[in-house]
Amino acid sequence: xxxxxxxxxxxxxxxxxxxxxxxxxxxxxxxxxxxxxxxxxxxxxxxxxxxxxxxxxxxxxxxxxxxxxxxxxxxxxxxxxxxxxxxxxxxxxxxxxxxxxxxxxxxxxxxxxxxxxxxxxxxxxxxxxxxxxxxxxxxxxxxxxxxxxxxxxxxxxxxxxxxxxxxxxxxxxxxxxxxx
Numbered sequence: 183x184x185x186x187x188x189x190x191x192x193x194x195x196x197x198x199x200x201x202x203x204x205x206x207x208x209x210x211x212x213x214x215x216x217x218x219x220x221x222x223x224x225x226x227x228x229x230x231x232x233x234x235x236x237x238x239x240x241x242x243x244x245x246x247x248x249x250x251x252x253x254x255x256x257x258x259x260x261x262x263x264x265x266x267x268x269x270x271x272x273x274x275x276x277x278x279x280x281x282x283x284x285x286x287x288x289x290x291x292x293x294x295x296x297x298x299x300x301x302x303x304x305x306x307x308x309x310x311x312x313x314x315x316x317x318x319x320x321x322x323x324x325x326x327x328x329x330x331x332x333x334x335x336x337x338x339x340x341x342x343x344x345x346x347x348x349x350x351x352x353x354x355x356x357x358x359x360x361x362x
Contacts, residue, residue, distance in 0.1 A: 211259040216345040217308075217318060219254040223340035232331030240334060247324065247336045250277050256308060256320060256342060258283055264295050264308065278304060278324075291318065291344075301327045310344050318342040 227243035230236065255274055257265040263280040281297035281304055291310030297303065306322020320340045327333045 209261070211261045211263060211265075213257045214260050215258040217256040217310075217320075217342040218345075219251055219256060219320065220341040220343075221253045223248050223251045223338055225251070225336050225338050227334055227336040230333045230335065243334050243336065247338060251338060251340055254340070258293070258308075264293070278302065283308065291315070295320075295322060301329075303327075306338075308342070310342075316344050318344055 225244045225248040227240040227247060229238055229240040229243065250268075251266070253268070254266050254277060255269055257267075257274070259265065259280075262283055264283040265274065265276055265280050266278055267274040267276040269275075278297060279299045279302070281295050283293045283295050286292055286294050290312065293308045295304065295306050295308055297305075303325040304322055306320065308318070308320045310318040319342055320338070322338055324336045324338060325333055326336075
């Protein structure tokens with residue numbers, strides 16, 4: 183139970199702080215594609231002790247991760263980042279630090295995503311349907327590791343609705359309306 187409380191504190195308190203970018207690190211990035219996540223993403227979490235001897239599903243963490251990503255905005259930037267966050271008025275509050283994103287389909291809407299930050303790993307894909315370019319999905323694994331070495335691994339699947347039918351860069355991208 184103590185481990186669960188530590189992870190709840192980690193998710194609720196640390197992730198928003200880790201996701202905040204220091205002023206000196208801020209660079210102007212332009213959003214070249216945007217999608218909105220569905221309001222009920224699938225999330226399944228596993229809790230592992232530091233020694234790897236105890237593994238169990240963690241429904242409380244599954245619910246917290248699903249709630250954090252419900253209706254999230256996915257922005258692909260001209261700097262090769264994926265920014266996932268929640269809108270608060272006209273500002274985007276990042277859920278995680280920016281992840282690296284790589285177009286592996288030459289502009290056809292299939293991206294591989296990777297993030298490694300202090301105590302956080304994220305790997306997965308974001309894609310746009312070739313049959314209905316307004317639809318797609320994000321599928322990734324998020325691993326949170328506490329300072330004692332225990333971890334929470336969460337598999338997330340979320341439907342996406344793309345703002346436009348073409349997520350590749352336009353010849354003259356518009357400035358990012360979220361201010362980062």
